[in-house]
Amino acid sequence: MKTYxxxxxxxxxxxxxxxxxxxxxxxLAGMSKGAHEREVEFLAxxxxxxxxxxxxxxxxxxxxxxxxxxxLLRIELAPMATDELKASKLGGRAYWAAGRDWPRDPxxxxxxxxxxIDLAQARLPGYPxxxxxxxxxxxxxxxxxxxxxxxxxxxxxxxxxxxxxxxxHWPDASAPAVAPPDGASQAGQLPFEPGSPxxxxxxxxxxxxxxxxxxxxxVLGRPLDELAAAYAARHPGQRAEALSDAAYEALARGGHKLxxxxxxxxxxxxxxxxxxxxxxxxxxxxxxxWGDSGIANFFIDPDDLERGEFDRVAYHWDCY
Numbered sequence: 001m002k003t004y005x006x007x008x009x010x011x012x013x014x015x016x017x018x019x020x021x022x023x024x025x026x027x028l029a030g031m032s033k034g035a036h037e038r039e040v041e042f043l044a045x046x047x048x049x050x051x052x053x054x055x056x057x058x059x060x061x062x063x064x065x066x067x068x069x070x071x072l073l074r075i076e077l078a079p080m081a082t083d084e085l086k087a088s089k090l091g092g093r094a095y096w097a098a099g100r101d102w103p104r105d106p107x108x109x110x111x112x113x114x115x116x117i118d119l120a121q122a123r124l125p126g127y128p129x130x131x132x133x134x135x136x137x138x139x140x141x142x143x144x145x146x147x148x149x150x151x152x153x154x155x156x157x158x159x160x161x162x163x164x165x166x167x168x169h170w171p172d173a174s175a176p177a178v179a180p181p182d183g184a185s186q187a188g189q190l191p192f193e194p195g196s197p198x199x200x201x202x203x204x205x206x207x208x209x210x211x212x213x214x215x216x217x218x219v220l221g222r223p224l225d226e227l228a229a230a231y232a233a234r235h236p237g238q239r240a241e242a243l244s245d246a247a248y249e250a251l252a253r254g255g256h257k258l259x260x261x262x263x264x265x266x267x268x269x270x271x272x273x274x275x276x277x278x279x280x281x282x283x284x285x286x287x288x289x290w291g292d293s294g295i296a297n298f299f300i301d302p303d304d305l306e307r308g309e310f311d312r313v314a315y316h317w318d319c320y
Contacts, residue, residue: 050246053238057231057247061220068209068219070277071125072260077198077287084199086132086173088118090287092197094134097175102184103136103166110184111136111145111166112194115282117258122202124259128308131171135280135298137315138164139188144290146315156276156299159269159314167279167298167313191290198287202258210253210261214268224248254283254295262297266318275301279313294319 058065083092094113096102103111115135119128127133138145145164152158209216217223228243253263262268262278270276276299284293296317304312 047242047246049238050242051250053231053235053243054247054250057227057243058220058250064219065208068215068261069206070260072205072207073122073124073202073258074205075256075258076201076203077256077285078201080197080199083197085177086116086118087197088116088121088200088202090115090198090200090282091192091194092116093180094136095132095170095173095177096180097170097173098178102181103162103168105138105140105145105164107140109138109140110181111138111164112184112188112190114190114192115200115280117200117280122200122258124204126302126305127259128169128171131169132173133310134166134168134170136166136168137190139190140164142189144189144191144296144317146317156270156274156314159299159316160312162311162313165315167310167315169308169310171308191284191296192288200256205260207253207260209251210263211248211251212253212264212268213261214270214272214274216251218272224251255281256283256285257281262299263295264297264318265294265320269314269316270299276314277302277305279305284319290317291319 077090080087080089080092083089085093086095091113094116105111113134114137117133119133120130123129136145141164143149143164147153147158147161147163147165150158150161150163209219211224220227224247225240225244228247229240232238232240232243253261255263257278258280260278260281262281263283279298279300281298282288282290282296284290284295290296294317296315299314299316300310301312304310
């Protein structure tokens with residue numbers, strides 16, 4: 001979602017407390033049933049017209065959009081009756097072999113498994129084809145382990161400092177597992193219930209760059225809002241705001257996925273020239289809740305991904 005839409009949503013909630021909601025009730029109450037139905041029909045028709053215009057708005061950039069397509073695996077979360085140690089899952093117990101230190105925060109508290117992916121099952125071009133890929137975060141503090149309060153914060157470099165999160169790759173997970181350390185079950189405040197793991201099911205897809213990506217204006221040649229406004233100026237009866245909303249919806253890139261392009265509720269933490277690509281995205285739904293309906297992203301340099309090195313992954317999430 002566009003940043004200004006998120007701001008408008010928050011502002012609307014505040015205004016409603018101050019009386020805007022009462023005005024809306026008054027306005028609807030003052031409408032006849034027929035007038036209200038006509039307004040609903042008008043808004044529905046406008047939405048349909050705007051959605052139909054999106055292809056025309058984006059047509060000049062179709063080839064450039066197609067050039068940004070990336071493979072991905074969409075992730076569906078399903079109930080898991082029994083926690084399976086090496087399964088692809090959200091939450092639950094992490095596989096861990098002896099001889100490697102369990103990931104901990106700076107105070108020594110064990111981190112909690114957020115997600116574990118069996119790469120032999122989730123085969124995706126450019127990713128390792130075997131082993132387990134694990135994502136650990138902290139339930140202590142307000143940021144779920146993301147490095148948002150570093151006084152030396154420097155964009156993606158700060159987000160890649162693994163202070164209270166880790167990404168771990170086990171190329172070979174055949175060694176016997178050891179028990180989690182004491183305190184690993186004391187999850188604290190997390191965006192999910194770690195004791196109720198959810199199985200991951202994967203489906204292959206491809207997608208182009210999304211509406212909230214920092215690189216999109218370069219691909220389109222100008223910001224998406226400007227394209228919508230220019231189209232509205234050439235087509236009387238079309239509203240720029242409605243066109244912009246329809247274009248953002250067409251290029252939404254939310255959901256749970258491995259690979260593909262990221263989405264955000266606020267803004268992309270990367271600069272347009274940044275090389276980082278999406279490694280894993282976990283959205284909010286009835287299983288996960290990142291703050292106020294937010295979305296979390298793990299980013300990796302393409303060269304690190306090609307080498308199968310995951311010690312410089314950047315972790316970011318935002319919400320409304």
